[in-house]
Amino acid sequence: MSLSPLSGKVAVILGGTGGIGFAAGDALARLGASIVLAGRNHDGAASAAAALPAGNHLAASAEIRDSASLRELAASVLHHYGRIDILVNAAGFTRAVPHADLDALDDDLIDELFAVNWRGQFAAIRAFAPHLRAGGDGLVVNVGSIAGRNGQGSNVAYCAAKAGLDAMAMSLGRALAPEIRVLNVSPGVVDTDFVPGRDAAFNERAARTTPLKRIGRAQDVAEAIAACATTLRFATGTTLVVDGGRLLG
Template sequence: MSLSSLSGKVAVILGGTGGIGLATGNALAQLGASVVLTGRQHDSADSAAASLPAGNHLGAVAEIGDTASLNALAGEVSHHYGRIDILVNTAGFTRAVPHADLDALDDALIDELFAINWRGQFAAIRAFAPHLRANGDGLVVNVGSIAGRTGQGSNVAYCAAKAGLDIMAVSLGRALAPAIRVLNVSPGVVDTGFVPGRDDTFNERAARTTPLRRIGQAQDVADAIVACATSLRFATGTTIVVDGGRQLG
């Protein structure tokens, strides 16, 4: 079997109906994996799964901020396929708040940002770990952000939550080895509409100030996630930056 083949593997992508999630699902499916794409509504999840290359794929509903929902999803996928090999956490949420506007970043928003961008990823790993461990070769990939390194992003709490994902990879990479590898993929600006209010003008300005002179595409992030599952098999507990050199500026 080719080292790049994922035939017989089962991958679950939380946030699978978003730009990065769907691009990753397509990429993994093209390599032979059975892919579960999750969303917040059945229709969108089923439609996303139906768009993947031919294979044994599923759409499913899950709430990244609801541990019971994640536990149920893990059981449902394991029952359907009999195994789970890869968990990809692409689900997230943010809102643009100027860093100097301390009052605008109130307690409720901070709690929501951490629940969706850190606690939910940990809860998903906790729910899926027994299934990933069972095969002795499990993989978790969290999608972070260079905001966690640069402190520049949509708001201060979002930056902090993404920094938390980086250190989570270090902690769990150590704690879950050797049966489960844990990696982060950390993009810069990506053309997905994830951050409300970012338009073509913002993207053009970001491209001019990025060393490789363009912003990221969802496929760039998907390619890095695929590498985690295929060629980077001796890596765990670390963060792979895919930002066109943006954090160098």
């Protein structure tokens, strides 16, 4: 009997209590990986981890804006499992601000958006890189957005931060090779509560203007992340768009 594709691997999901983060953990668990679901609230992470398919899973708390917290998480996971193979950066934050309303996008909000959506991802990679490198076959998957390419996201700073993730994948895909691959998975509109204020009417309008005539599901993004870990093994430093053709505009 053959082993599952990710049997023996350990995957850490930052933002693991969110829709995409949990779906990614579920998909990787079904492929045999042990999953660490990390969120800001330990109780929420524990509830989410309990809902994963049976396996050697762990709940953890971490603050994406706090580099010390991320280093502590990496050390804790290594102590528990003895290895770390996959890091999925699914943590994120946004707020809808009309692009033309320049005053509404104040400095504090800009700083928070970049801290959560770019600096935190880099800090997580920095914290986990030594452990990912040790196995010789590490993988980082950042969850980006087509907003980084079309500039049509929830606000201008969010678009810029997601564009920065595309650039980060290219830079670190080169710098960390061959021991660590770095990929982005870039969804369009996804049926989660990630963007406050988006309702069913917004989703229906988005579906009508998407070539595949529906918006994304968290599982669509999770399957792309799973592919990065299993079948797309000769890819690094690039972005996989999973948006139903919405970027074609």
